[in-house]
Amino acid sequence: MTEELFRDDSYLKECDAVVTAVGAGGIELNRTIFYYNSGGQPGDSGILTTADGCKVVITDTCKERGTDALLHVPEDGAPQLAVGDAVTAAIDWDRRHRHMRMHTCMHLLCSVIEGGVTGGSIGDGKGRIDFDLPVIDLDKQAIADEINRRIEENHPVVSSWITEDEMAANMDMVRTMSVKPPSGQGRARLINIEGVDLQPCGGTHVGFTGEIGPIRIGKIENKGKHNRRVNILFDE
Ligand SMILES: [Zn+2]
Numbered sequence: 451m452t453e454e455l456f457r458d459d460s461y462l463k464e465c466d467a468v469v470t471a472v473g474a475g476g477i478e479l480n481r482t483i484f485y486y487n488s489g490g491q492p493g494d495s496g497i498l499t500t501a502d503g504c505k506v507v508i509t510d511t512c513k514e515r516g517t518d519a520l521l522h523v524p525e526d527g528a529p530q531l532a533v534g535d536a537v538t539a540a541i542d543w544d545r546r547h548r549h550m551r552m553h554t555c556m557h558l559l560c561s562v563i564e565g566g567v568t569g570g571s572i573g574d575g576k577g578r579i580d581f582d583l584p585v586i587d588l589d590k591q592a593i594a595d596e597i598n599r600r601i602e603e604n605h606p607v608v609s610s611w612i613t614e615d616e617m618a619a620n621m622d623m624v625r626t627m628s629v630k631p632p633s634g635q636g637r638a639r640l641i642n643i644e645g646v647d648l649q650p651c652g653g654t655h656v657g658f659t660g661e662i663g664p665i666r667i668g669k670i671e672n673k674g675k676h677n678r679r680v681n682i683l684f685d686e
Contacts, residue, residue, distance in 0.1 A: 452520040453481035457639060458609070460485075460550055460654035464540040469531050475514050476521030477506070477531055483541055484511040486520050490570040490577075491553055491653045496541035498522065504529050506537075545574060546654065548684075551662045552577045554607055554643070554655040555597065555682060558662075561647040562596045563588070568677060576668070576683050583678045590667040593680070597665055604660035606644050611637045617650060 452470075455462055462483040471478035477498065487493035493511035500506075510523040522539075531537070552572050559579055560567060566582040612620075617638040641651045643659060656662060668681035 452479055454520070455481055455483050456485050456654055457652070461657070463543045464538060467537055467539050469533055469535040469537060471519065472531055472533060473514075473519075473521075475519075476512075476523040477508075478519055478521065479537070479539060482511075482520065482522070482539055484508065484520075484522055484539065485541075485546065485549075485654050486511040486513050488513065489651065489653050490556075491549055491572045493523075494541045494546055496539065498531065498537040498539050500531070501536050506531060547656075548574055550654045550656045551684070552682070553653045554659060555601075555662050555665055557607075557641065557643055557647045557649065557651070557655070558597045558600045558659065559593070559680060559682060560649070561600065561643070562593055563680065565678075576681065578679055578681045580673060581678045581680065582676050584676055585672060586678075588670050588678060588680065590670060594665065594667045597682075600643075600646055601659050601662045601664065604658050605646050606658055607655045608642045608644065609655070610640050610642065612640055613637055 455465055465481060465483045467479040467481050469477060470480050484494040484496060485491065487510065495510060496508050498506040498508060506528045507525040508522045509525050512521055512523065514521050549572055556570060556572065556577050556579055563581055567579055568582050569580040571578055614636055638650050639652055640648065641655055642648045664685040665682055666685040668683050671679040673679045
């Protein structure tokens, strides 16, 4: 099992680690700050550097299907690492920070629009959420104004852990209908944007909503009878 340092501190840009496995799919470490592709948030990219200065560019991070191994995917032709190699793992922080800003913004969007969440995805500088809603008029400007107000109010974003039993007793917190929050280790992670939104989530978030910066609403699409897709962009 890889220790997932990004869960408790999403601001770690670098950590020391040891290679525990090297397979066709990628490299496993004993601990990592690389977020793996899940919950609609892309996996991190970055660089693993060995003690003698050898650099391995990582293009993606994901879980291996079936085994649950956390894989750092090297670019084609990268130098081979060996089990036991000590490395410094550094993420592409600018890209990750944009994911953190947009991911936190997705929570604000959830707090503005009523309706179950059926899907969502975060890209570089953009994001979208599918809501289980009938065909109704959604006012783009009003939604953007409400989100931008919550951003300007600079609410703290706090993570904590609860037991799975506590979670099961509070399922009304769960906004996502298709994506189950991370579980299976006896505990679940809660993200509380104080006074705004509380939900289980395993992703990476900024510490205060003000860090997101201004946003605007892009297209609102009808993806089926009961599916409104709301697109969000950084307004910069
Ligand atoms: Zn989240």
